[in-house]
Amino acid sequence: MxxxxxxxxxxxxxxxxxxxxxxxxxxxxxxxGEAVGLVGETGAGKTTTALGILRLVPSPPGKIVxxxxxxxxxxxxxxxxxxxxxxxxxxISMIFQDPMTALNPTIRxxxxxxxxxxxxxxxxxxxxxxxxxxxxxxxxxxxxxxxEYPHQFSGGMKQRVVIAIALACQPKLLIxxxxxxxxxxxxxxxxxxxxxxxxxxxxxxMLLITHDLGVVAETCDKVAIMYAxxxxxxxxxxxxxxxxxxxxxxxxxxxxPSLDKKAGRLQPIQGMMPNPSDLPSGCVFxxxxxxxxxxxxxxxxxxSEVSGGHFVRCILCENGDMEGK
Amino acid sequence: xxxxxxxxxxxKYFEVSGGNLHAVDDVSFELKQAETLGVVGESGCGxxxxxxxxxxLLDATDGSILFEGKETARLNKNERFSxxxxMQMIFQDPYSSLDPxMCVRDIIAQPLLIYRCxxxxxxxxxxxxxxxxxxxxxxxxxxxxxHELDGGRRQRVGIGRALALNPKFIVCDEPxxxxxxxxxxxxxxxxxxLQQEKKFSYLFITHDLSVVKHISNNIMVMxxxxxxxxxxxxxxxxxxxxxxxxxxxxxxPIPVPGAKRERELLKGELSSPINPKPGCxxxxxxxxxxxxxxxxxxxxxxxxxxxxxxxxxxxRVNDM
Numbered sequence: 001m002x003x004x005x006x007x008x009x010x011x012x013x014x015x016x017x018x019x020x021x022x023x024x025x026x027x028x029x030x031x032x033g034e035a036v037g038l039v040g041e042t043g044a045g046k047t048t049t050a051l052g053i054l055r056l057v058p059s060p061p062g063k064i065v066x067x068x069x070x071x072x073x074x075x076x077x078x079x080x081x082x083x084x085x086x087x088x089x090x091x092i093s094m095i096f097q098d099p100m101t102a103l104n105p106t107i108r109x110x111x112x113x114x115x116x117x118x119x120x121x122x123x124x125x126x127x128x129x130x131x132x133x134x135x136x137x138x139x140x141x142x143x144x145x146x147x148e149y150p151h152q153f154s155g156g157m158k159q160r161v162v163i164a165i166a167l168a169c170q171p172k173l174l175i176x177x178x179x180x181x182x183x184x185x186x187x188x189x190x191x192x193x194x195x196x197x198x199x200x201x202x203x204x205x206m207l208l209i210t211h212d213l214g215v216v217a218e219t220c221d222k223v224a225i226m227y228a229x230x231x232x233x234x235x236x237x238x239x240x241x242x243x244x245x246x247x248x249x250x251x252x253x254x255x256x257p258s259l260d261k262k263a264g265r266l267q268p269i270q271g272m273m274p275n276p277s278d279l280p281s282g283c284v285f286x287x288x289x290x291x292x293x294x295x296x297x298x299x300x301x302x303x304s305e306v307s308g309g310h311f312v313r314c315i316l317c318e319n320g321d322m323e324g325k
Numbered sequence: 326x327x328x329x330x331x332x333x334x335x336x337k338y339f340e341v342s343g344g345n346l347h348a349v350d351d352v353s354f355e356l357k358q359a360e361t362l363g364v365v366g367e368s369g370c371g372x373x374x375x376x377x378x379x380x381x382l383l384d385a386t387d388g389s390i391l392f393e394g395k396e397t398a399r400l401n402k403n404e405r406f407s408x409x410x411x412m413q414m415i416f417q418d419p420y421s422s423l424d425p426x427m428c429v430r431d432i433i434a435q436p437l438l439i440y441r442c443x444x445x446x447x448x449x450x451x452x453x454x455x456x457x458x459x460x461x462x463x464x465x466x467x468x469x470x471x472h473e474l475d476g477g478r479r480q481r482v483g484i485g486r487a488l489a490l491n492p493k494f495i496v497c498d499e500p501x502x503x504x505x506x507x508x509x510x511x512x513x514x515x516x517x518x519l520q521q522e523k524k525f526s527y528l529f530i531t532h533d534l535s536v537v538k539h540i541s542n543n544i545m546v547m548x549x550x551x552x553x554x555x556x557x558x559x560x561x562x563x564x565x566x567x568x569x570x571x572x573x574x575x576x577x578p579i580p581v582p583g584a585k586r587e588r589e590l591l592k593g594e595l596s597s598p599i600n601p602k603p604g605c606x607x608x609x610x611x612x613x614x615x616x617x618x619x620x621x622x623x624x625x626x627x628x629x630x631x632x633x634x635x636x637x638x639x640x641r642v643n644d645m
Contacts, residue, residue: 041505042476154594184367184532186591189576193590211506214578237582255510256580257539259562265517266539268510272475 002070003205004030004053004173009067011045011052014060018277022048024229024284025067027303030173035199035206037216039252040226043273046209049226050175053207054092055084072172090120093166097178099158103150109161110136110146113168120169135164139194156187163195170202177209192219213256217241225249228274228284231303235310245312247289283315291316328391329494329526330356330379335388337371337378344600348374350550351388353625358493359520361527363541363558365534365573369595371550372530376496379528380412381405392494410440413487417499419479423471429482430467433457436489452489460485461515477508481515488519496528501536513540534577538562546570549598549606552625556632566634566643569607605637613642 011023023045030036040046051057052064055076069076071092076084088094093116096102104112113132118125133143139160150158159179166174179195180188196219199206208220216223216237223240225233225248233246244250251269271288274280280287286296293315301315337349348371356362364372377383379390381397390397392408400408413436416422423432433453443449454464460481471479480500487495500516501509517540519525531537537544537558544561546554546569554567565571572591593610605611605618617637625635628645636642 041507156594185534186367186573186576187594189578189590190592192578212578213580217580217582218578241580241582251507253580255506257510257513257535259535259538259574259577259579266510266514268514269507272477272508273505 001032002029003032003034003072004028004207005068005070006049006053007068007070009049009052009069010065011048011057011062012065013062020276021279022062022229022276023052024279026226026229026231028224028231028234030205030207032172032205033203034222035196035208035220037220037223038207038209038226039211039213039216039223041211041273043228043276044226045229045276046226047177050094050177050207050209053175054088054094055079055081056088086120089116089171090169091171092173092175093169093171095159095162095166095174095176095179098182099155099162100182102162103158105150108147108149109153113146113161113165116165117168132164132168135168136161138167138198139164140190156183156191159183159191160194163191163198167198167202167204171204174199174204174206175209176206178211179208180215181210181212188215195219213241213252225252228279229276230284230313231311232285232314233310233312234303239307239310243307243310245306245310245317246314247291247316248285251288251290283313327358328355329358329393330528331391331394332379333389333391335375335378335390336386337374337383338386341599343597346599347371347550347601348598349378350601352547352550352552353388354545354552354555356494356526356528358526359524360542361520361529361540363537363544364528364530364547365532365537365544366547367532367573367595369549369598370547371598372547373498375547376414376498376528376530380414380496381409382414410490411493413490413492413495415480415483415487415495415497415500418503419476419483420471420503422483423479425471428468428470429457429462429474432471432482433485433489436486440490442490456485456489459488459519461511476504477511480504480508480512484512484515484519488523488525491523492525494526494528496530498530499532500529502531502533509536516540534562534574546573549595549601551606551622551635552633553607553635554633555625556629560629560632564629564632566628566632566639567607567636568611568613568642572610572612605635613638 006026006028009023009026013020013022026049038046053069110129110132113135114128117131118128133146136146137143141157141160180191183191210216222236224231227248233240233249254267269288274284282298283296283301286292296315301313303311303313304318306312306317333353335349335352339346339348352375366372378385430453433456434449437443437449437452443452457464462481501512529540541558544558545552548569554570565574591610596609604620605623608614608618623635623637625633628634628639
């Protein structure tokens with residue numbers, strides 16, 4: 001069953017320097033219990049999409065100008081702010097990138113977890129605190145440490161606390177925005193394993209935002225590749241990783257130094273990300289695309305389904321001559 | 326080929342309120358011309374401090390650094406000044422390592438002015454234009470300020486500044502960590518091309534193992550200030566011998582679905598580098614520690630030709 005369905009979401013930031021089109025017509029579906037990875041480079045609009053789902057896009061300058069977001073059958077964009085507050089933290093919760101700034105330095109971690117439980121679960125302060133302590137042991141922190149302050153924890157431990165807060169009310173959807181980017185690789189492995197296990201155990205759906213294709217391969221079922229505010233390719237891991245269609249996705253894979261193969265020259269994507277206030281005409285990727293033709297400069301590609309559940313936004317796939325290369 | 330840099334028993338301790346922080350503890354290595362030595366480790370393992378001590382930005386507590394056979398600590402001020410011309414650094418963060426009030430031309434020209442290599446303004450302008458071309462920066466950016474450039478271009482400015490004086494040796498402290506993967510690949514290619522052309526030696530400090538494998542000839546793995554494994558790049562990835570290196574390699578997420586290996590995850594976190602206890606530093610996270618590990622610190626031994634490991638039980642761990 002569809003838990004979250006985004007249709008044609010458009011989010012713009014309106015500033016004195018112009019209109020920054022951060023998200024341009026994103027369609028995305030997350031089924032119940034499914035983990036979807038949202039991959040893209042800095043400025044691709046990943047975080048803005050996530051904030052859009054929670055209606056947390058800072059306004060001004062941000063504005064959701066179009067589209068619909070259905071969560072469990074209801075359009076979130078039609079909800080009042082009061083109704084949204086009931087949903088955030090209880091139904092949909094978010095893990096932020098930087099655990100160092102996501103926690104309040106002046107409040108004990110146990111109380112920070114209890115706060116969200118008390119807010120949403122309608123229980124007493126003592127009960128909330130005891131549930132908070134249970135949550136701490138779920139994420140692998142000794143219960144005795146509940147009365148400590150965030151500065152007494154290491155980065156990996158702080159991120160565990162943030163995860164405990166996010167999962168405290170057993171949300172249906174967890175949005176994790178680069179949850180391990182600030183962590184060392186051995187700690188990252190511990191935290192990813194834990195997120196994956198908890199997600200399976202609690203049957204939570206997850207939207208994992210990252211720039212690391214390796215992280216997605218280990219934790220997600222499906223993956224969406226985002227570029228300049230648009231989803232370029234979407235499908236199961238197998239479809240996108242082993243049967244890559246879009247030239248941008250191919251470029252991303254070619255940019256990653258391989259651990260297995262002999263070192264050769266990397267094949268980076270030429271050029272830079274376009275400025276979101278001045279997006280190229282036609283296909284947004286055409287100035288950097290090795291396979292761009294004249295038509296790409298004028299005609300924007302639409303999403304086409306190349307095989308069951310594998311969507312690609314590229315004119316080459318619309319015409320069906322992708323195999324030419 | 327000749328060693329351009331030799332480091333022997335280098336130590337750097339910082340005095341902090343809790344005692345002595347052992348940031349770099351007894352590190353030795355050598356680096357040949359036109360080669361790259363990768364230094365990997367997690368945050369707090371002393372890799373950046375090592376780079377700074379080698380460059381003379383921090384004074385060593387003990388040990389010696391020989392650059393082209395000359396001991397750097399014994400040099401007087403003038404000799405040190407001319408030595409630094411040959412040793413440069415590329416910094417991690419292209420946002421904070423460039424002066425926001427200087428334009429690109431001035432940033433790249435700064436080392437040339439300090440060392441008075443060129444006399445007239447025209448000569449400097451020509452040299453700056455050359456360098457900008459070498460690092461792939463369009464000349465129209467010469468009078469742009471850092472805030473007008475994106476991360477990849479800023480890092481190109483940082484690289485341009487480092488190679489303005491044609492150094493022999495460059496310390497690269499996480500030069501691509503702040504960049505997106507497509508830009509990262511462009512910068513790595515640039516650095517490799519420059520090395521081939523100009524015979525630079527790199528000390529390449531990073532936490533990213535796939536990057537270090539791509540660019541290095543030899544790799545040194547650091548843990549809490551000490552070197553725990555050192556060997557040729559491919560050898561390290563194919564046959565890691567130290568338990569920490571094994572755990573580190575197993576922790577890297579690889580972009581192949583279903584490739585999640587049966588792995589032994591490292592438990593716990595780094596212990597404190599302040600007044601470390603005797604014994605192996607990795608003992609609290611190791612999967613097969615013994616009493617000996619808690620008592621005595623293992624020294625770096627050559628287990629296979631050119632493959633050094635600091636572990637008491639390397640034979641047992643690897644069934645050798």
